[in-house]
Amino acid sequence: MTDESIEKLGQAAEKPLKRCDADFNRKVLKLGKETLQQRFWARVKKTKTCWLWTGSVDDYGYASMTVNYKHKKASRISHELFVGPIPDGLSVLHHCDNPLCVRPIHLWLGTQLDNNQDREKKGRGAHYGGKGNKTHCANGHQYSKENTRIAFDGMRRCRQCAAKTRKLSQERIETRHKKERQDLIARLREAEQLVQDFRDGVKENTKRLEAAEAKSAELAAALKLVTPAVEKYMMAIPSHDDIKILQACVKALGGGDK
Numbered sequence: 001m002t003d004e005s006i007e008k009l010g011q012a013a014e015k016p017l018k019r020c021d022a023d024f025n026r027k028v029l030k031l032g033k034e035t036l037q038q039r040f041w042a043r044v045k046k047t048k049t050c051w052l053w054t055g056s057v058d059d060y061g062y063a064s065m066t067v068n069y070k071h072k073k074a075s076r077i078s079h080e081l082f083v084g085p086i087p088d089g090l091s092v093l094h095h096c097d098n099p100l101c102v103r104p105i106h107l108w109l110g111t112q113l114d115n116n117q118d119r120e121k122k123g124r125g126a127h128y129g130g131k132g133n134k135t136h137c138a139n140g141h142q143y144s145k146e147n148t149r150i151a152f153d154g155m156r157r158c159r160q161c162a163a164k165t166r167k168l169s170q171e172r173i174e175t176r177h178k179k180e181r182q183d184l185i186a187r188l189r190e191a192e193q194l195v196q197d198f199r200d201g202v203k204e205n206t207k208r209l210e211a212a213e214a215k216s217a218e219l220a221a222a223l224k225l226v227t228p229a230v231e232k233y234m235m236a237i238p239s240h241d242d243i244k245i246l247q248a249c250v251k252a253l254g255g256g257d258k
Protein backbone atom coordinates (compact mmCIF):
# COMPACT_ATOMS: atom_id res chain seq x y z
CA MET A 1 0.00 0.00 0.00
CA THR A 2 1.36 3.41 -0.93
CA ASP A 3 1.82 6.28 1.45
CA GLU A 4 -0.73 8.23 -0.61
CA SER A 5 -3.53 5.68 -0.40
CA ILE A 6 -2.96 5.27 3.32
CA GLU A 7 -3.04 9.05 3.66
CA LYS A 8 -6.45 8.97 1.98
CA LEU A 9 -7.70 6.38 4.42
CA GLY A 10 -6.27 8.49 7.20
CA GLN A 11 -8.50 11.40 6.25
CA ALA A 12 -11.32 9.45 7.81
CA ALA A 13 -9.46 9.91 11.08
CA GLU A 14 -9.97 13.67 10.90
CA LYS A 15 -13.65 13.17 11.67
CA PRO A 16 -13.63 10.20 13.99
CA LEU A 17 -16.89 8.66 15.09
CA LYS A 18 -17.59 9.83 18.63
CA ARG A 19 -17.01 6.95 20.98
CA CYS A 20 -20.10 7.60 23.10
CA ASP A 21 -22.28 7.92 19.98
CA ALA A 22 -20.95 4.65 18.68
CA ASP A 23 -21.66 2.97 22.02
CA PHE A 24 -25.14 4.50 22.08
CA ASN A 25 -25.84 3.36 18.53
CA ARG A 26 -24.78 -0.14 19.40
CA LYS A 27 -26.30 -0.54 22.85
CA VAL A 28 -29.49 1.51 22.54
CA LEU A 29 -30.33 1.75 18.87
CA LYS A 30 -28.87 -1.72 18.27
CA LEU A 31 -27.38 -0.60 14.98
CA GLY A 32 -24.81 -3.36 15.07
CA LYS A 33 -21.13 -3.37 15.83
CA GLU A 34 -18.69 -0.88 14.41
CA THR A 35 -16.23 -2.36 12.01
CA LEU A 36 -12.65 -2.86 13.09
CA GLN A 37 -11.66 0.06 10.86
CA GLN A 38 -14.23 2.38 12.47
CA ARG A 39 -13.02 1.40 15.92
CA PHE A 40 -9.42 1.92 14.82
CA TRP A 41 -9.98 5.40 13.34
CA ALA A 42 -12.01 6.51 16.35
CA ARG A 43 -8.81 6.12 18.37
CA VAL A 44 -6.30 7.81 16.07
CA LYS A 45 -5.15 11.40 16.17
CA LYS A 46 -3.03 12.33 13.17
CA THR A 47 -0.05 14.64 13.56
CA LYS A 48 2.32 15.84 10.84
CA THR A 49 4.60 12.92 11.59
CA CYS A 50 3.12 10.16 13.68
CA TRP A 51 -0.47 8.98 14.00
CA LEU A 52 -0.96 8.92 17.72
CA TRP A 53 -3.11 6.38 19.48
CA THR A 54 -5.72 7.88 21.79
CA GLY A 55 -7.12 4.54 22.90
CA SER A 56 -5.83 2.44 25.72
CA VAL A 57 -2.19 1.69 26.38
CA ASP A 58 -0.79 -1.59 27.65
CA ASP A 59 1.55 -2.04 30.60
CA TYR A 60 4.55 -1.61 28.32
CA GLY A 61 3.40 1.76 26.98
CA TYR A 62 2.21 0.37 23.65
CA ALA A 63 -1.01 1.37 21.92
CA SER A 64 -3.51 -1.42 22.36
CA MET A 65 -7.10 -2.28 21.52
CA THR A 66 -9.41 -5.11 22.48
CA VAL A 67 -10.30 -7.32 19.53
CA ASN A 68 -12.53 -10.35 20.13
CA TYR A 69 -12.09 -9.93 23.89
CA LYS A 70 -8.26 -9.97 23.60
CA HIS A 71 -5.79 -7.12 23.96
CA LYS A 72 -3.90 -6.57 20.76
CA LYS A 73 -1.19 -4.09 19.86
CA ALA A 74 -2.65 -1.30 17.73
CA SER A 75 0.49 -1.28 15.57
CA ARG A 76 -0.26 -4.89 14.60
CA ILE A 77 -3.89 -4.02 13.82
CA SER A 78 -2.73 -1.09 11.70
CA HIS A 79 -0.30 -3.28 9.79
CA GLU A 80 -2.93 -5.96 9.21
CA LEU A 81 -5.55 -3.42 8.12
CA PHE A 82 -3.43 -1.40 5.71
CA VAL A 83 -0.39 -3.45 4.74
CA GLY A 84 -1.15 -7.12 5.15
CA PRO A 85 -0.98 -10.14 7.43
CA ILE A 86 1.97 -10.54 9.78
CA PRO A 87 3.90 -13.79 9.26
CA ASP A 88 4.47 -15.99 12.31
CA GLY A 89 7.39 -14.99 14.47
CA LEU A 90 7.64 -11.44 13.15
CA SER A 91 7.01 -8.33 15.19
CA VAL A 92 5.76 -4.93 14.07
CA LEU A 93 8.56 -2.48 14.86
CA HIS A 94 8.64 1.31 14.78
CA HIS A 95 10.92 3.40 12.56
CA CYS A 96 9.90 6.38 14.66
CA ASP A 97 10.47 4.71 18.05
CA ASN A 98 7.11 6.00 19.21
CA PRO A 99 5.20 3.17 20.87
CA LEU A 100 1.95 5.14 20.47
CA CYS A 101 2.40 5.56 16.71
CA VAL A 102 0.18 3.48 14.40
CA ARG A 103 1.07 5.09 11.08
CA PRO A 104 1.63 2.22 8.62
CA ILE A 105 4.62 3.84 6.91
CA HIS A 106 6.34 4.19 10.29
CA LEU A 107 6.01 0.46 10.88
CA TRP A 108 8.15 -2.39 9.68
CA LEU A 109 8.18 -6.13 10.14
CA GLY A 110 11.19 -7.68 11.78
CA THR A 111 12.43 -10.42 14.07
CA GLN A 112 13.42 -9.87 17.67
CA LEU A 113 17.04 -9.87 16.45
CA ASP A 114 16.25 -7.03 14.00
CA ASN A 115 14.68 -5.16 16.86
CA ASN A 116 17.74 -5.58 19.07
CA GLN A 117 20.09 -4.50 16.28
CA ASP A 118 17.90 -1.54 15.46
CA ARG A 119 17.92 -0.59 19.11
CA GLU A 120 21.72 -0.86 19.33
CA LYS A 121 22.01 1.29 16.22
CA LYS A 122 19.74 3.89 17.67
CA GLY A 123 21.47 3.70 21.02
CA ARG A 124 18.61 2.43 23.12
CA GLY A 125 20.33 -0.76 24.26
CA ALA A 126 19.17 -2.35 27.45
CA HIS A 127 22.60 -2.74 28.92
CA TYR A 128 24.12 0.05 30.86
CA GLY A 129 27.29 1.43 29.35
CA GLY A 130 26.47 -0.13 25.99
CA LYS A 131 27.76 1.45 22.81
CA GLY A 132 25.91 4.71 22.19
CA ASN A 133 23.66 3.99 25.14
CA LYS A 134 21.44 6.90 26.05
CA THR A 135 21.37 8.04 29.64
CA HIS A 136 17.97 9.73 29.44
CA CYS A 137 14.63 8.87 27.91
CA ALA A 138 13.08 10.92 25.10
CA ASN A 139 11.42 13.10 27.73
CA GLY A 140 14.65 13.74 29.61
CA HIS A 141 14.14 11.42 32.56
CA GLN A 142 17.34 9.75 33.66
CA TYR A 143 17.62 5.98 33.19
CA SER A 144 18.53 5.52 36.82
CA LYS A 145 18.14 2.13 38.44
CA GLU A 146 14.89 3.15 40.17
CA ASN A 147 13.47 4.73 37.03
CA THR A 148 14.29 1.90 34.65
CA ARG A 149 12.50 -1.32 33.98
CA ILE A 150 13.76 -3.91 31.51
CA ALA A 151 10.75 -5.04 29.54
CA PHE A 152 10.01 -8.46 28.08
CA ASP A 153 11.69 -7.46 24.80
CA GLY A 154 14.93 -6.49 26.52
CA MET A 155 14.29 -2.79 26.06
CA ARG A 156 14.55 -0.25 28.82
CA ARG A 157 11.41 1.54 29.89
CA CYS A 158 11.29 4.84 31.70
CA ARG A 159 9.06 4.25 34.70
CA GLN A 160 8.11 7.93 34.98
CA CYS A 161 6.99 8.04 31.34
CA ALA A 162 5.12 4.74 31.67
CA ALA A 163 3.33 6.00 34.77
CA LYS A 164 2.46 9.23 32.97
CA THR A 165 1.13 7.38 29.94
CA ARG A 166 -0.93 5.10 32.15
CA LYS A 167 -2.31 8.09 34.04
CA LEU A 168 -3.19 9.92 30.81
CA SER A 169 -4.88 6.83 29.46
CA GLN A 170 -6.82 6.39 32.71
CA GLU A 171 -7.84 10.05 32.63
CA ARG A 172 -9.02 9.76 29.04
CA ILE A 173 -11.11 6.73 29.92
CA GLU A 174 -12.56 8.46 32.99
CA THR A 175 -13.37 11.58 30.99
CA ARG A 176 -15.12 9.46 28.39
CA HIS A 177 -17.11 7.57 31.01
CA LYS A 178 -18.06 10.82 32.71
CA LYS A 179 -19.29 12.23 29.42
CA GLU A 180 -21.26 9.05 28.69
CA ARG A 181 -22.82 9.19 32.16
CA GLN A 182 -23.75 12.85 31.68
CA ASP A 183 -25.29 12.09 28.29
CA LEU A 184 -27.32 9.24 29.74
CA ILE A 185 -28.50 11.37 32.68
CA ALA A 186 -29.53 14.13 30.25
CA ARG A 187 -31.49 11.61 28.19
CA LEU A 188 -33.13 10.27 31.35
CA ARG A 189 -34.16 13.80 32.38
CA GLU A 190 -35.66 14.37 28.94
CA ALA A 191 -37.63 11.14 29.22
CA GLU A 192 -38.83 12.08 32.71
CA GLN A 193 -39.97 15.47 31.41
CA LEU A 194 -41.90 13.76 28.62
CA VAL A 195 -43.66 11.48 31.11
CA GLN A 196 -44.49 14.48 33.32
CA ASP A 197 -45.87 16.43 30.35
CA PHE A 198 -47.99 13.43 29.41
CA ARG A 199 -49.33 13.11 32.97
CA ASP A 200 -50.16 16.84 33.02
CA GLY A 201 -52.00 16.39 29.72
CA VAL A 202 -54.02 13.46 31.09
CA LYS A 203 -54.96 15.49 34.21
CA GLU A 204 -56.04 18.45 32.10
CA ASN A 205 -58.17 16.25 29.83
CA THR A 206 -59.74 14.45 32.81
CA LYS A 207 -60.81 17.83 34.23
CA ARG A 208 -62.36 18.82 30.91
CA LEU A 209 -64.15 15.49 30.64
CA GLU A 210 -65.58 15.85 34.16
CA ALA A 211 -66.77 19.39 33.39
CA ALA A 212 -68.42 18.19 30.17
CA GLU A 213 -70.15 15.32 32.00
CA ALA A 214 -71.49 17.72 34.68
CA LYS A 215 -72.80 20.06 31.99
CA SER A 216 -74.41 17.14 30.19
CA ALA A 217 -76.14 15.97 33.40
CA GLU A 218 -77.39 19.53 34.01
CA LEU A 219 -78.84 19.69 30.51
CA ALA A 220 -80.49 16.27 30.90
CA ALA A 221 -82.16 17.40 34.15
CA ALA A 222 -83.38 20.62 32.51
CA LEU A 223 -84.72 18.68 29.56
CA LYS A 224 -86.60 16.35 31.91
CA LEU A 225 -88.24 19.35 33.58
CA VAL A 226 -89.20 21.05 30.38
CA THR A 227 -90.43 18.00 28.41
CA PRO A 228 -93.96 17.68 30.06
CA ALA A 229 -94.53 21.41 29.57
CA VAL A 230 -93.57 21.17 25.92
CA GLU A 231 -95.83 18.12 25.45
CA LYS A 232 -98.71 19.98 27.07
CA TYR A 233 -98.12 22.97 24.82
CA MET A 234 -97.99 20.71 21.77
CA MET A 235 -101.33 19.20 22.78
CA ALA A 236 -102.89 22.66 23.19
CA ILE A 237 -102.15 23.80 19.68
CA PRO A 238 -104.00 21.98 16.86
CA SER A 239 -101.83 20.77 14.08
CA HIS A 240 -102.16 21.87 10.47
CA ASP A 241 -104.04 18.64 9.63
CA ASP A 242 -106.38 19.13 12.59
CA ILE A 243 -107.23 22.61 11.27
CA LYS A 244 -107.97 21.16 7.81
CA ILE A 245 -110.30 18.52 9.34
CA LEU A 246 -112.02 21.22 11.42
CA GLN A 247 -112.46 23.40 8.33
CA ALA A 248 -113.87 20.38 6.41
CA CYS A 249 -116.33 19.69 9.27
CA VAL A 250 -117.41 23.33 9.38
CA LYS A 251 -117.96 23.29 5.59
CA ALA A 252 -119.94 20.01 5.75
CA LEU A 253 -122.15 21.51 8.42
CA GLY A 254 -122.84 24.40 6.03
CA GLY A 255 -121.14 26.99 8.12
CA GLY A 256 -118.36 29.37 7.26
CA ASP A 257 -119.83 30.50 3.91
CA LYS A 258 -119.49 34.16 3.12
Ligand SMILES: [Zn+2]
Binds near residue numbers: 049101
Ligand atom coordinates in the same frame (compact mmCIF):
# COMPACT_ATOMS: atom_id res chain seq x y z
ZN1 LIG B 1 5.47 7.33 13.92
Ligand SMILES: [Zn+2]
Binds near residue numbers: 139140141159161162
Ligand atom coordinates in the same frame (compact mmCIF):
# COMPACT_ATOMS: atom_id res chain seq x y z
ZN1 LIG C 1 10.78 9.28 30.72
